[in-house]
Amino acid sequence: xxxxxxxxxxxxxxxxxxxxxVSNLRIHKSVIFIDLRDGTGILQVVFxxxxxxxxxxxxxxxxxxxxxxGESFIALEFxxxxxxxxxxxxxxxxxxxxxxxxxxxxxxxxxxxxNFRLHDAIIHRNAEINFIKNDEFYLKNxxxxxxxxxxLGAGLTRDFSFLQNIEKNIGLLCDKxxxxxxxxxxxxxxxxxYYDIFLKRRITVGNWTSSFLQGRCxxxxxxxxxxxxxxxKTIPAYTLVNLGTNLTxxxxxxxxxxxxxxxLSDDNRLMRVFLEKGNAIGTVLINRFSDxxxxxxxxxxxxxxxxxxxxxxxxxxxx
Numbered sequence: 001x002x003x004x005x006x007x008x009x010x011x012x013x014x015x016x017x018x019x020x021x022v023s024n025l026r027i028h029k030s031v032i033f034i035d036l037r038d039g040t041g042i043l044q045v046v047f048x049x050x051x052x053x054x055x056x057x058x059x060x061x062x063x064x065x066x067x068x069x070g071e072s073f074i075a076l077e078f079x080x081x082x083x084x085x086x087x088x089x090x091x092x093x094x095x096x097x098x099x100x101x102x103x104x105x106x107x108x109x110x111x112x113x114x115n116f117r118l119h120d121a122i123i124h125r126n127a128e129i130n131f132i133k134n135d136e137f138y139l140k141n142x143x144x145x146x147x148x149x150x151x152l153g154a155g156l157t158r159d160f161s162f163l164q165n166i167e168k169n170i171g172l173l174c175d176k177x178x179x180x181x182x183x184x185x186x187x188x189x190x191x192x193x194y195y196d197i198f199l200k201r202r203i204t205v206g207n208w209t210s211s212f213l214q215g216r217c218x219x220x221x222x223x224x225x226x227x228x229x230x231x232x233k234t235i236p237a238y239t240l241v242n243l244g245t246n247l248t249x250x251x252x253x254x255x256x257x258x259x260x261x262x263x264l265s266d267d268n269r270l271m272r273v274f275l276e277k278g279n280a281i282g283t284v285l286i287n288r289f290s291d292x293x294x295x296x297x298x299x300x301x302x303x304x305x306x307x308x309x310x311x312x313x314x315x316x317x318x319x
Contacts, residue, residue: 002016002017002018002019003016003017003018004018004038004039004040004041005018005020005036005037005038005040005041005042005043006040006041007040008043018036018038018043019038020036020037020038020043021036021037021038021208022034022035022036022037023035023036023037023042025081032046033045033046034046064082064085064086064087064088064149065087065088065089065090065146065147065148065149066078066082066087066088066089066090066147066149066150066151067090067091067092067137067145067147067149067150067151068082068089068090068091068092068150068151068153069092069129069150069151069152069153069154070092070151070152070153070154071092071093071094071098071099071100072153072155073207073238073240074153075091075151075153076240076242076247077240077242078151078153079091079116079119079121079242079243080242080243082151083119083120083121083243084243088120088122089119089120089121089122090121090122090124090145090147091116091121091122091123091124092124092127092128092129092139093123093124093125093126093127094126094127094128095125095126096125096126097109097113097125098112098113098116098123099112100254102254103253103254103284104270104272104284104286105261105263105270105272107263107265107270107272108265108270108272108284108286111245111265111268111269111270111286111287112245112247112286114268115242115243115244115245115268116243118243119243124139124141124143124145125141126140126141127139127140127141127143128140128141135147135148137150156190156206158170158171158190158191160172160191163185165181165182166180166181166182166185167180167181168193169193169202170193170204171187171190171191171192171193171194171204172185172187172191172192172193173193173202174186174187174192174193174194174195174202175194175195176194176195176196176197176231176232176233177217177221177229177230177231177232178192178194178214178217178218178221178232179221179229186218186219186221186222187218188211188214188215188217188218189205189206189210189211189214189215190204190206190211192204192214192218194214194232196236197231197233198233198235198251198299198300198302199251199252199281203236203252205236207236207238208238209237209238209239210234210236210237210238213232213234214232217230217232218232233300235250235251235296235299235300236249236250236251236252237249237250237251237292237296239289239292245268245286245287246285246286246287246288246289247284247285247286248283248284248285248286248288248289248292249282249283249284249285250282250283250285250292250295250296250299251274251280251281251282251283251299252274252276252281252282253274253282253283253284254274254282255274255276255281255282257276257281258274258275258276258281258282259275259276259277260274260275260276260278260305261273261274261275262275262280262305262308262309264312264313268286268287269286269287269288270284270285270286270287270288271283271284271285271288271291271295271312272284272285273295273308275304275305278304278305279302279303279304280295280298280299280302280303280304280308281299282299283295283299291312294311298311
């Protein structure tokens with residue numbers, strides 16, 4: 001029986017299926033506590049000790065092993081959780097570098113992978129799963145990994161079958177107000193393919209921060225009594241601190257239409273800016289969170305390499 005969290009209080013001693021997102025995870029010895037949320041409320045889920053024992057070592061003291069499949073923020077969350085609990089972590093990279101050379105570049109990939117190695121993570125390159133037999137994973141590059149556990153970050157599938165008459169592509173096509181082709185229906189988060197006024201194109205953004213901000217804007221426009229809708233004008237952004245490394249994505253990262261790159265790196269820090277027709281459209285920052293606001297403004301105002309060099313190269317030289 002699939003229900004929402006608000007209805008779960010009426011289903012005591014019954015088997016139910018809940019769907020939502022994990023807003024908090026705590027581990028106390030062999031017990032795992034998860035705060036599960038959906039649009040109706042929050043529920044604390046407590047996992048039994050036997051499952052809790054999986055997050056650590058076996059009774060013999062042997063390190064547990066896990067294979068992480070995926071190259072997204074979800075995979076990084078998996079890496080931190082299992083690495084800090086003593087796992088031998090194996091990570092698959094579909095190409096030469098984990099996360100993709102287009103997104104991080106060689107220098108960014110080096111910084112990320114050095115941090116992985118500091119935490120004993122093992123990277124398998126040019127690796128995709130060919131087939132699985134019991135607890136054995138056979139990779140297309142010929143490698144073979146035996147592990148009882150694996151964590152999969154496989155993205156999502158959008159189902160708009162109940163909205164037959166609304167224009168859609170990857171998501172529901174929205175204008176700059178997050179309004180769909182039906183003026184009474186607005187969209188936000190994973191569902192919205194909205195017109196970004198800075199990038200001058202329709203985009204989809206699936207992270208929590210952007211979803212929250214879009215939801216607030218859409219709700220305000222739905223409730224507007226004077227007909228003055230507000231434009232959604234926020235550069236897509238997501239920041240994650242993973243095993244001590246601060247990673248920030250801004251705007252269109254690794255975009256197919258980017259035709260130039262501006263990059264600065266030193267030791268364990270990186271700024272990689274994607275440009276299109278001379279204008280900055282997105283950036284990856286590693287351990288440079290303090291530059292987030294400045295770069296957001298540069299993307300908003302359509303600045304290019306000249307402005308980037310004026311602001312950041314003198315600062316780098318003075319360090």
